[in-house]
Amino acid sequence: MFAYFIRKMPFRFTLAIIVGVINGVSAVGVIEVISQGAVQRNHLPSLAWTFFGLCFVQIASRISSEILLISLTQDMILDFRVKSSVNLLESEYKKLESIGKPGLTAMLTSDIDMLTQSAHLVPNVIGNGIVIVFSLCYAAFLSLSGCLILLCFLAAGACIYHILERLPRAQMEQVREQTDVLYGNIRAILEGLKELQLSSRRKTYFLDNVFIPSVQRFRSLYSKAMIGYSFAVNIGGMLFIIAIGFLFFLFPFLLKIGPAVSISLSFLLLYLIQPVSNLVGSLPDLRRAEIAMLRLRHLNVDLAAHREQSVDEPSGDIFLSKAGGAEALICFVDVCHQYPSQSDDKTFMLGPLNLSIREGEVVFVVGGNGSGKTTLAMLILGFYEPHSGHIELNGHIVSNSRRVHYRNLFSAVFADFYLFDEVLSGEHDSNMVLAQEYLNKFDLTHKVEIKKNRFSTTKLSTGQRKRMALVSSYLEDRPIYLFDEWAADQDPVFKKVFYTELLPELKKRGKTIIVISHDDQYFNCADRVIKLQDGVIKPLLDSKAS
Incomplete structure (x- = not known):
């Protein structure tokens, strides 16, 4: 610090x-x-x-x-909060996936909270440290030999504390690692609440074999660490008290010092008991704060190393002009992407893909589970980088330095979407009229209003929230839209509205639309259907002809 x-x-x-x-x-x-x-x-x-x-x-x-x-x-904590969040938002998505949500959550909550809780100790530690230093200087002025004896005891106490602290410090670092596990299990409880309540067998197994053992391990490690610190703090502090007793009771008689010096030294030693006790007592909490701070620093360094580079140019302008008479809007050229499969000795390969999507086209992507649909969507959106080959937009290669600008041309509703309160559409009358029209189409006006660019509520069913996410994406008015299994949670009425009214309306506005879907009864709404199987594209089906 x-x-x-x-x-x-x-x-x-x-x-x-x-x-x-x-x-x-x-x-x-x-x-x-x-x-x-x-x-x-x-x-x-x-x-x-x-x-x-x-x-x-x-x-x-x-x-x-x-x-x-x-x-x-507090400025330091603010800096860590902002820097960590900004680095997270500007880092490669693949890197964030490798860290995992439990680890990121623990770092942005537990570690920051630990810094916040320990921050109040810093003024006392610095204040007491300064008082101790000047008191020792004053002790040297009164009696150099007495000060040297006191320093010897302090040095011995510091050495003993350092030796005794090694084990609890290692255990405290294990506590921090176990915090990630605990956050992951808590997240599993919150997100799998219905499934756990639905199955007593699953709930019992999860509690007995996963959650309770992780909590018990956390308790065991934390208790052992704090007990170890208790020994280190008290034994180290007791040496200082022994030094005070030695100087207070024996030193005046051994060196035959005068009463004035003896009284001043006695008052000084009695006065030092409180600041030394406060300083030593703060060490365990400061050590925990140090571990948290090192974690945050390592996270920021790691994320900064994987930060996406962006050239200084207007968002997407280079992509909007066609290069070399390019006809395709999005073009995959021998694109391959691989990642580990469930088997340790194998990897799943998507590609090589050669794919073109034209401007204003409605394209459906279909395929079974594990066929590569989600990975293809992440490549199209620029979240994943091809391991080989490249992606072009309007004939321009989407390089790493332009990937951020490339992504800003898309609006998407993901299968695991998050619904923000804010509606980024501006407060123009035309936008508000359009928003009201969409809410009417999706039968949401009786539950949701848009006031000052915010939804009045987001506490709705999954299907209703997904409709609101669709409204929000429509109002963003981006050139390209991607919908990942949007209709999966909708009843037949809203499915029909989505496929037969909203998609044609977006196409009429010149938007390019990519839909991941299993609704084969609506394949006729697409210009093309792309089928993925085992990571490769099967022959394209002309849905209009079919």
Whole structure:
């Protein structure tokens, strides 16, 4: 954290340290005034003014330092939240798939929460650290030999703590890894709630063999780690208390120091008990925060390395002009894409594909489960990069640097879609009229309104939410549309509206439409039907002719 502050916020961090130094000096001054008052009773009135003045400076500087450090830590957390989210949104989709939703969720929630919870310790740790440093300097001024003895005990305590902390630190890192597993199981409960409640056998098996063992392992690792830290913190802290006892009870007699020095040193040692105890007690939470921070840094570095590069040009402009008299809008040239199959020693190969989709064409993609339909859709949309071959749009090769602009030409409703509250259509009257028309067609006006570019609610059935997602995509008014099994959750009435009214309306507006579908009774609504089987395209069927 300190390295982060120095690198990102040097001025404010330096100011916080300077104010903390003032706090440390004034704390030592308070101890000196008290010890002087114990020896020089006739100077109490003048010492009283000095005492109260130093107390005011101490409290004012401590509050100021803590305010500055609270601001710094919250800015750091804000920076991590924003940077992690931006890196995630701008990274290659394939990389995000490899990390997995549980891991990403844990990093963006658990790790950030750990930083947030530990951030309040930073002002106290820095403040107490500065007070301890200046107290040791004052101890050296009073008695160099006494300070050296104290430093020896502190060094021994630090070494013992470092040795004892190795095991609980390793266990704490395992706790963090187990957090990913736990988040994955919690996500399984939330997303598979109906299936688990429907089958008592599945629910019992999941609880007894998956969820409860993961929770028990988390509890075991966390308990062992915190017990280990308890030993390390208390044994390391006890050495400091022993050092205080040694200096307090034996040191004055061994070295025959004067009463003034003895009293000042005694007050100093008693005063140091609290800041040292607070500092040592904060170490376990700070270690957990360090692990979380390292995870976030590694995530950001990893995502930044897989960040999609984008050339500085207007979105999609280069693709809108045809190159070399190209007739096809989208063209696959010997495109292959492979990924591991369920068997460890095999990979599934999609392709080689040679495919052309013309502007304004309605194309249906069909095929059985595992035929490669979803992978083809991800390639068309630019989420996956071909392992060999290339994709062209209007005769221009879709290179990595232009993939972001290429994707902005599409609007899609996925099978596992997410429905946003916001409707990105602008507030023009024509858009609002069109939105109202679509809501009427899908029988949603009695449940949903659009106010200030937001849906009034999204708490509807899956079929209704999917209709709202379709309305939202229509209002985006992109050149190319892709619908992945949209009609699968719809009743016959809305299926018919989708295939016989909305698709022809989009085609009339000059849109290119790609539909992944199993509804063979509506194949006549397509210009072409492309069949995938085992990763290759079978002969195209002319649905109009059929």
